[in-house]
Amino acid sequence: MSGGLLKVLRSDSYVELSQYRDQHFRGDNEEQEKLLKKSYAENAMRYINGTRLDDRIIRTDWDAGFKEGRQYGRGRSGGQVRDVYRQDYDAGRGGYGKLAQNQ
Incomplete structure (x- = not known):
């Protein structure tokens, strides 16, 4: 979940966030969110790279990170x-x- 979504959920009086934590993961919520985002990116690389869309092959690659001028x-x-x-x-x-x- 993104931090923005968590803020919205916390501000909604109809939603209660439980204190449940995955017993196998020892980190905090921010660490868990970071690892989930990384796993989503890994799955995108694995399953999307090389597929076809409109007779063109989709190619994915790891981003080296943000640098001004290469957005x-x-x-x-x-x-x-x-x-x-x-x-x-x-x-x-x-x-x-x-x-x-x-x-």
């Missing part, structure tokens, strides 16, 4: 990094890759 997984040209280096023509992705257009 949303974009390359320097604003498109996906993979498209910058693409040498073939693909109308569905805007034609040739940026490097191929500059040559």
